[in-house]
Amino acid sequence: MKKVLVINGPNLNMLGVREPQVYGTASYGELTDYIQKEAGKLGLLVECFQTNHEGAIIDKIQSARGVFDGIIINAGGYTHTSIAILDALTAVGIDTVEVHLSDIFARESFRRTSYISHAAKKTIAGKGFSGYREALEFFK
Numbered sequence: 001m002k003k004v005l006v007i008n009g010p011n012l013n014m015l016g017v018r019e020p021q022v023y024g025t026a027s028y029g030e031l032t033d034y035i036q037k038e039a040g041k042l043g044l045l046v047e048c049f050q051t052n053h054e055g056a057i058i059d060k061i062q063s064a065r066g067v068f069d070g071i072i073i074n075a076g077g078y079t080h081t082s083i084a085i086l087d088a089l090t091a092v093g094i095d096t097v098e099v100h101l102s103d104i105f106a107r108e109s110f111r112r113t114s115y116i117s118h119a120a121k122k123t124i125a126g127k128g129f130s131g132y133r134e135a136l137e138f139f140k
Contacts, residue, residue: 001045002069004139006035006132007060008050009076015101022102024128031129038133042140054078054085061088070139071096072132079104079114089119097135100125 008028011018016027032048039046047068049060057075064071071094078085079100089096096119103126104111117123122138124131 001043002139003045003047003067004039004070004072004136005060005064005068006046006048007057007071007073007075008048009057009074009078010052011076012074013050013052024101026129031132034129035132035136039136042136044136044139046136054082057082057085058088061085061092061094064094065092068094070094072099072135072139073097073116073120074099074101075116079116080111081115083115086115086119089116095139096120097138098123099131099135101128101131102126 013028015023015031016025035046035048051057073096075082075085098116098120105125124134127134
């Protein structure tokens with residue numbers, strides 16, 4: 001059975017509270033429940049991880065080497081700023097899918113640049129929770 005690591009970055013823990021007009025009213029707990037349920041349907045094992053700290057994301061990516069078959073990452077605001085996360089993804093050589101709940105390419109200009117996409121096999125944006133399902137399907 002394939003193992004997939006789902007990494008969610010800063011402020012994802014505030015889903016349901018933070019800008020519901022952009023991110024919806026469902027909570028982070030509801031997101032992780034959804035991911036686990038959809039992974040089970042696809043026969044995948046999933047570990048979900050969330051942090052607000054860039055270094056913790058990098059540590060988690062590095063520890064995934066040799067353990068996980070794939071990474072799904074929503075790096076939140078670090079998407080647009082972190083070359084270090086890009087470097088970690090490149091270093092471990094694990095297939096990666098980038099996911100964003102909102103369509104970052106239709107939002108403010110500073111959100112339209114993604115360093116993560118340089119390491120990702122696929123980028124999914126603007127599909128809400130179902131974007132995670134699509135990312136899981138990539139690893140099926």
